[in-house]
Amino acid sequence: MIVSDHGMMNIGDGQAIxxxxxxxxxxxxxxxxxxxxxxxxxxxxxxxxxxxxxxxxRPHLHVMRPKGIPERFHCCDxxxxxxxxx
Numbered sequence: 001m002i003v004s005d006h007g008m009m010n011i012g013d014g015q016a017i018x019x020x021x022x023x024x025x026x027x028x029x030x031x032x033x034x035x036x037x038x039x040x041x042x043x044x045x046x047x048x049x050x051x052x053x054x055x056x057x058r059p060h061l062h063v064m065r066p067k068g069i070p071e072r073f074h075c076c077d078x079x080x081x082x083x084x085x086x
Contacts (some may be wrong), residue, residue: 014036017058017060027049027050028040029041051063
């Protein structure tokens with residue numbers, strides 16, 4: 001899970017997303033790699049459950065699988081490699 005808003009937009013009431021309203025935080029792990037942003041990955045076996053819970057959680061929340069993240073983001077090769085070794 002990569003969370004990004006960069007603080008460049010004002011958000012209205014009801015637009016803040018509290019991720020623990022949708023998933024249990026103990027179902028996530030912190031990978032031992034980082035590229036300067038916050039990242040959390042599902043524990044083994046939780047991928048489909050968490051994806052399904054977040055997919056339609058909010059209209060302005062975009063959920064993508066790692067291999068579906070656009071190349072222009074340049075962010076996931078190291079994470080995908082780490083995850084494939086788990």
